[in-house]
Amino acid sequence: MSEDRRAFFRGLARAAAEVAGPAAEPPPEPPRLEQDAVDRYSRQLVLPEWSEAAQLALREASVLVVGAGALGSPVAAYLVGAGVGRLGIVDSDDVAVSNLHRQPLHFTPDVGVAKAHSAAAKLRFLNPDVVVEPYQARFAPPMLEGADLVVDCSDSFETRYEVNGACCEERIPLVEGGVVGLAGLVMAIRPGVSACYRCAFPEPPPPGSVPSCAEAGVLGPAAGVIGSLQALEALKLLAGLDGALLDAFLQVDLHDHAFLRVSTSRRADCPDCATL
Numbered sequence: 001m002s003e004d005r006r007a008f009f010r011g012l013a014r015a016a017a018e019v020a021g022p023a024a025e026p027p028p029e030p031p032r033l034e035q036d037a038v039d040r041y042s043r044q045l046v047l048p049e050w051s052e053a054a055q056l057a058l059r060e061a062s063v064l065v066v067g068a069g070a071l072g073s074p075v076a077a078y079l080v081g082a083g084v085g086r087l088g089i090v091d092s093d094d095v096a097v098s099n100l101h102r103q104p105l106h107f108t109p110d111v112g113v114a115k116a117h118s119a120a121a122k123l124r125f126l127n128p129d130v131v132v133e134p135y136q137a138r139f140a141p142p143m144l145e146g147a148d149l150v151v152d153c154s155d156s157f158e159t160r161y162e163v164n165g166a167c168c169e170e171r172i173p174l175v176e177g178g179v180v181g182l183a184g185l186v187m188a189i190r191p192g193v194s195a196c197y198r199c200a201f202p203e204p205p206p207p208g209s210v211p212s213c214a215e216a217g218v219l220g221p222a223a224g225v226i227g228s229l230q231a232l233e234a235l236k237l238l239a240g241l242d243g244a245l246l247d248a249f250l251q252v253d254l255h256d257h258a259f260l261r262v263s264t265s266r267r268a269d270c271p272d273c274a275t276l
């Protein structure tokens with residue numbers, strides 16, 4: 001084509017563009033899951049209760065798990081496996097040989113290693129797409145920064161009330177849990193919307209009245225059941241699924257498989273959530 005004809009066609013194209021006006025902005029493409037994510041999460045994506053939108057919401061979410069032990073192991077493994085975006089895991093202890101029967105994120109060679117780091121190493125193997133942040137420390141409220149949800153897997157009433165108070169103050173949804181022997185409890189909380197842990201249990205039990213796992217013992221699968229229920233509640237809250245344990249707690253006695261859903265409600269005088 002001659003230079004003259006090229007110039008002629010360029011001029012024609014310019015004139016046509018001027019007549020048509022500026023091109024309309026195409027509507028933004030909704031975010032889509034990549035093929036490897038579709039493969040990884042295929043068995044939950046096919047659920048009628050789940051969806052690509054739920055999966056994308058989970059990927060945007062940041063969760064803090066307080067405790068990397070008997071409850072924290074299943075909770076963190078299921079949330080990381082399911083594809084949460086970021087998971088912080090808090091524990092000040094080192095792995096002890098007496099932990100191993102009930103804390104499946106820790107293996108015999110980990111004895112003496114900080115639990116938060118031992119857990120994080122396994123979780124990164126499980127799903128390298130998740131940002132895993134270990135905190136070798138006791139829980140402190142500044143750790144809540146950026147968290148969309150907290151799962152309390154601690155083993156002391158002191159920490160449980162501290163976590164509840166801090167989550168209420170920051171209005172961060174919380175899943176509580178506890179286990180001893182063959183019995184446990186699970187509760188989901190939306191501060192300011194549903195009963196908090198202190199609404200349901202206004203006072204901690206007197207010191208020494210509830211035996212610890214070291215005193216009363218605990219079977220690994222019992223902790224696994226309670227931790228799995230906590231992970232389930234966390235996924236329900238994060239993805240907006242129906243049926244979360246709000247304004248209720250589940251009391252579980254695995255001696256005879258008694259699951260009792262106990263209704264509770266907000267207290268007007270709750271020091272943690274009444275003003276929300």
Ligand SMILES: [Zn+2]
Pocket residue numbers: 195196197198199200266267270271272273274
């Ligand atoms: Zn309350």
